Amino acid sequence: MNIGLPKEIKDQEFRVGLSPAAVQALQERGHQVFVESGAGLGSGFRDADYQAVGAKIVATAAQAWDEEMVIKVKEPLASEYQFLTLPKILFTYLHLAANRDLTETLLKTDLTAIAYETVERERGGQISFPLLTPMSMIAGRLAVQFGARFLERSQGGRGILLSGLPGVQPGQVVILGGGVVGTEAARIAVGCGANVTIFDVNVERLCYLETLFGARVNYLYSTSNALAQVIPTADLLIGAVLIPGQRPPCLVSRGLVQQMIPGSVIVDVAVDQGGCIETLRPTSHSQPTYVEAGVVHYGVPNMPGAVPRTATQALTNSTLPFVLKLADLGIEACDQDRGLGLGINVQNHRLIHPALHKEFPDLL
Template sequence: MLIGIPKEIKTMENRVSMTPGAVETLVRRGHAVIVEKGAGLGSGLSDDEYVAAGARMVSADEAWAAEMVIKVKEPIASEYKYLRDDLLLFTYLHLAADKKLTDALLKAGTTGIAYETVQLPDGSLPLLTPMSEVAGRMAAQEGALHLEKPKGGRGILLGGVPGVAPANVMVMGGGVVGTNAAKIAAGMGARVTIFDVNHARLQYLDDIFGSRVTTITSTEPNIRAAVTQADLVVGAVLIPGAKAPNLITRGMLSTMKEGSVIVDVAVDQGGCVETIKPTTHTDPTYVVDGVVHYGVANMPGAVPRTSTFALVNQTLPYALLLADKGLDALGVNNSLKLGLNTMKGRLTCAAVGEAFGIDTVTPDEALA
């Protein structure tokens, strides 16, 4: 198969979808890999390294003309022109928060397999997990940074100092993002509370964190009471493939402390804070009712070297399966089949269809 690796062009997105080592593995399996010139530079990977691995360096147009294109982030508007009905696109898509991209993929007839909906039998999301780990850890870091007065925050040190109380950190969701955010925030000395609807998950988190973290069942009254005391709120709620629920409403903001900070990692799925909107690394925050909102939708792009290698460790086995078998891979790997979001003009992700009122078919029906 001819596999294309385009350069990511989203603002400050320095990750790349395949490392030279991954390219070498694909080439040894008999596949041809073309990489857009400069695609790996943001992650410290040179064109020469890709050439040594067996790739051919090409233009963006040529990379997108491949049979299968592997990316990191979803195509943005300027890339819609590359979508076509004989293209297999393997990347993060996050369609439930992007009607325009959903329409573009359906109109073009592109087969889109989304990293974030590839799901193992135990319900885990293997291709989302590594970036969730990065984003969760970064959420605590960025929250601590933006609590500083020059960044618009309350002027609070996350861990406090002897004789002065630390910050109160409220983590919405106890999954991979929330657990990693709590780990870093608690490690920095903050008072951390995790909210989740799954009691078994709260039991698990209570066992692993012990007295370092408080766990509370996520209900509207509990959330409403907690935001009044929070210095930092981390949005970490995920419903696979679906739009995130708004758990913190506009009305709650007026009860929050002036200069408190919200970091909503769920922003690429619509966000779990009603007032969140996507921002960029170059302009990451804005203020609503005195509360600083951080809504960068590609947080791991700020640490591309770490993120690229973490992502490729997980995506490469699936990329190899697709390269070896094409769409037949979906018939032999049910986890990968669950990643199918669009095919031949049909939407195959029910959660996206529910978000936009679009009729869907099952992956099996689309493949048939």
């Protein structure tokens, strides 16, 4: 199969869909990869690195898109819609629940759009999302890192050091959701000495988290009453709610944000699916924050793009087995691998994933 690897064009998105090591694995199976010149530079991979493993470098995005399958990191932007009539398979993060325009555009094409974030794996009765997990881990860790930065007075924050000092209270970190993002955020926040509270609606998950962090974290069942009592005290509020393929519920109203202390910070990792905080809207790495109700809001939807070297390697380690299946078998791979098949969001001009049926009933 011929596979295209275009350069990402989202603001400061420095990741790339395949590392040279992944390209080599494809080449060894008899597949040919066409890499847009400069696609890997942001992650530290030169054109020569791809050429050394057998890839062909092409000069334009159109050439990279004009292949049987295109591998990307982020969803196509409006300027890339012109290319969506070219490949048969698009394999990338899509987050269609928060993007009606892209959803409607994909429905007009002949391609099969497979979303990393809805590919599943089942082991021992447990469902996981193997292509979402590595980026969720990075985003969770970065949420605290960025939150700590924007709590600095020079960045518009309260001037809080999350760790505190002997004789000075540590910062208050409140995390909404105890999944992968929330767990990793807690790991970093606990490590730096903050006072951490995690909310979740799954008591079993809260019990599991207690085995990880013990008495260093407060574990609360998520109700509107409990949120209303705790969120106004937060120095850093992290949204970490995931409902695969769907918009998360809005857990924090504008009124509740208005009760937060001026200069506190909100980071919503769920913003790429629509977010769980009413006042938060998508931002960019170039302009990552804005202030509303006196609170600093951070809503960058491609947070892992800030650490592209790490993120690209982590992502391709997870996507490569599925990419190889698709390259070897084409779309039939989705019939043989049920988890991969659940990644199909759009095919034959129809919405396929059940979560999108709930989000866009008028498009069925």
